[in-house]
Amino acid sequence: MNLKNQLVKKSDYLWELPTHVKKGMKVPVQVYASKKILEEIGGDKSLEQLTNVAMLPGITKASIVMPDVHEGYGFPIGGIAATSWPDGGISPGGIGYDINCGVRLLASHLKREDLLRRGEDLAKALYAQVPSGVGKGGNILLSEKELDEVLRRGVQWALEKGYAVPEDIAKIESQGQLDNSDPQFVSEYAKRRGIDQLGTIGSGNHFVEVSYIDEIYDEEIAATFGLKLGRLTVLIHTGSRGLGHQVASDYMKVMVASMGKYGISVPDRELACVPFNSQEGQEYFKAMAAAANYAWCNRQVITWEIRNAWEEFFKGKNTQLDLVYDVAHNIAKVEDHVVNGEKKKLIVHRKGSTRSFGPGHPEVTDCYKQTGQPVIIPGSMGTASYVMAGTAHAMEESFGSTCHGAGRRMSRRAAQRSVNIHELEKELAGRNIFVRAGSRSGVSEEAPIAYKDIDEVIEVVHQAGIAKKVARLRPMAVIKG
Amino acid sequence: MTEILLINLIRMKTVEYLPHIADIRMKIQGSTQEELFRAGMEGIGRILKTSVFESVAKADQIQQFSLDSVDITALLVEFLNEVLMYSHTQKAVFLKLEIGYIDEHKLTAKIFGIRVEDFDDDIKAVTYHEADVIINESGIFETIIVLDI
Numbered sequence: 307m308n309l310k311n312q313l314v315k316k317s318d319y320l321w322e323l324p325t326h327v328k329k330g331m332k333v334p335v336q337v338y339a340s341k342k343i344l345e346e347i348g349g350d351k352s353l354e355q356l357t358n359v360a361m362l363p364g365i366t367k368a369s370i371v372m373p374d375v376h377e378g379y380g381f382p383i384g385g386i387a388a389t390s391w392p393d394g395g396i397s398p399g400g401i402g403y404d405i406n407c408g409v410r411l412l413a414s415h416l417k418r419e420d421l422l423r424r425g426e427d428l429a430k431a432l433y434a435q436v437p438s439g440v441g442k443g444g445n446i447l448l449s450e451k452e453l454d455e456v457l458r459r460g461v462q463w464a465l466e467k468g469y470a471v472p473e474d475i476a477k478i479e480s481q482g483q484l485d486n487s488d489p490q491f492v493s494e495y496a497k498r499r500g501i502d503q504l505g506t507i508g509s510g511n512h513f514v515e516v517s518y519i520d521e522i523y524d525e526e527i528a529a530t531f532g533l534k535l536g537r538l539t540v541l542i543h544t545g546s547r548g549l550g551h552q553v554a555s556d557y558m559k560v561m562v563a564s565m566g567k568y569g570i571s572v573p574d575r576e577l578a579c580v581p582f583n584s585q586e587g588q589e590y591f592k593a594m595a596a597a598a599n600y601a602w603c604n605r606q607v608i609t610w611e612i613r614n615a616w617e618e619f620f621k622g623k624n625t626q627l628d629l630v631y632d633v634a635h636n637i638a639k640v641e642d643h644v645v646n647g648e649k650k651k652l653i654v655h656r657k658g659s660t661r662s663f664g665p666g667h668p669e670v671t672d673c674y675k676q677t678g679q680p681v682i683i684p685g686s687m688g689t690a691s692y693v694m695a696g697t698a699h700a701m702e703e704s705f706g707s708t709c710h711g712a713g714r715r716m717s718r719r720a721a722q723r724s725v726n727i728h729e730l731e732k733e734l735a736g737r738n739i740f741v742r743a744g745s746r747s748g749v750s751e752e753a754p755i756a757y758k759d760i761d762e763v764i765e766v767v768h769q770a771g772i773a774k775k776v777a778r779l780r781p782m783a784v785i786k787g
Numbered sequence: 788m789t790e791i792l793l794i795n796l797i798r799m800k801t802v803e804y805l806p807h808i809a810d811i812r813m814k815i816q817g818s819t820q821e822e823l824f825r826a827g828m829e830g831i832g833r834i835l836k837t838s839v840f841e842s843v844a845k846a847d848q849i850q851q852f853s854l855d856s857v858d859i860t861a862l863l864v865e866f867l868n869e870v871l872m873y874s875h876t877q878k879a880v881f882l883k884l885e886i887g888y889i890d891e892h893k894l895t896a897k898i899f900g901i902r903v904e905d906f907d908d909d910i911k912a913v914t915y916h917e918a919d920v921i922i923n924e925s926g927i928f929e930t931i932i933v934l935d936i
Binding site for chain 1 (some may be wrong): 804806807808809810817822837857861865868871872875876905906907908909911913914915916918933935936
């Protein structure tokens with residue numbers, strides 16, 4: 307069955323697969339893409355996976371995917387699935403193994419010129435300060451009791467311990483703390499994996515990147531976000547580390563074992579789910595919230611580490627680093643949305659998708675109430691990243707969601723085979739981009755060639771009106787695990 | 788701790804890595820269920836630390852556990868996740884497997900491994916996606932396993 311040929315064009319940037327293309331679909335599939343991106347989507351299993359998601363119990367309106375889509379396992383990456391509250395399905399696979407993987411943006415008061423010819427030194431300084439690498443532990447030793455506090459209170463714990471300033475809190479999605487967290491539903495194994503990893507990046511596509519703002523698209527919103535042309539910024543991309551991975555694995559097992567008793571069957575076990583209001587559903591939701599709190603706290607402690615390195619490196623200058631915003635792109639939340647003119651409470655799963663709440667939304671922090679929340683979209687290593695703003699249209703169209711990155715188009719191994727690491731490093735250095743990484747394979751896997759064109763992805767969501775371009779960032783120094 | 792010599796106990800031909808856009812897809816095979824489980828364990832171990840398969844070493848990590856699951860496929864995925872969990876919590880790569888009991892739903896296993904300083908690559912989890920234990924035309928147990936990395 308060629309699903310790509312059955313896509314119906316709804317607008318220049320939105321395509322739909324009607325429910326009749328596959329038996330069992332409860333809602334249509336909606337794909338945000340340009341024609342160019344659509345060609346790439348057709349080459350993997352994304353569309354098939356989206357039709358499977360469209361069969362989830364309680365799924366509402368559509369199984370939606372963003373232009374950075376690529377094949378995942380069960381759910382595609384870049385997807386949004388909203389199920390009816392309180393008895394629709396909650397699925398750990400719809401959130402992913404890296405619970406609350408997300409991105410944080412810091413804005414500096416320094417200019418690009420302050421870093422010219424020093425990018426390599428700053429990369430080294432940050433690499434020394436921020437622990438990274440596979441399974442690497444950090445410098446913070448938590449007791450079991452303290453870990454439970456992190457899981458329960460997220461960034462509030464960091465604030466009390468001096469890893470945050472009070473101004474940070476309002477500029478984090480959900481203020482960096484989901485109230486429904488309950489550490490008792492996080493296994494001892496998960497806690498063991500997380501106890502020494504607070505303040506660490508990890509590996510894979512996670513990074514810290516120093517960039518400069520090279521283009522402003524909306525002066526007014528940029529000013530509200532504290533972004534000025536030519537200023538240096540810092541992006542942090544990581545999540546809940548081993549703790550979150552273990553929570554997801556633990557509850558996937560629970561879901562696979564339990565869904566039968568609720569009469570649920572799914573076309574792919576990675577879609578395994580139970581009713582949100584079941585005991586298993588509630589226990590997972592509380593554990594997921596605990597892992598999400600850990601992730602926000604992790605990015606906060608990394609912020610502290612970066613602020614320390616920044617102060618030392620730029621001694622004598624204005625070294626203040628202001629938090630612009632912190633967004634989750636692997637998470638499930640209970641939210642209010644209007645569907646067919648009716649207000650509904652929904653369980654919104656975002657897997658590789660960023661919340662994009664527009665102006666005036668009650669959950670958007672006061673300082674961004676007029677503009678909509680900042681939406682931070684990192685590109686691949688060596689290419690641009692974007693700052694966007696949430697829109698009212700996203701609330702109407704995509705459950706207040708937009709894309710989360712460039713989206714892979716080449717496998718990691720294929721990238722390793724096609725990229726000459728010396729040439730890549732030379733090419734990046736020629737553009738004043740310095741990379742400090744724990745492994746060379748990690749660098750080649752993340753080469754720009756392995757990703758879609760971020761400019762094209764951004765243009766789709768901007769033109770579709772589900773996020774608005776505010777500013778573009780160009781990398782100067784990158785550290786990776 | 789019991790010292791057990793671990794010498795290239797498993798033949799690599801039982802594991803084949805296939806293309807996947809973002810993660811790792813591997814095909815594993817075994818003439819028995821036990822061999823299939825062992826192949827999966829090797830597939831994970833080689834990603835975590837290839838070099839441990841190229842030398843002789845003594846096991847300094849032994850873990851014993853039991854699992855229940857809905858069927859043999861889920862049992863395999865959950866076994867591999869258990870191995871992965873011990874790899875992460877013990878900072879070890881497991882090379883040898885002794886199965887005390889196995890049927891379609893239950894397993895008791897003892898795994899032997901070596902502590903390592905670090906891993907080559909991370910594996911977040913073993914997924915159920917595309918996993919389906921079958922007996923192929925040659926009478927060999929096989930399945931695809933997708934790893935989230």
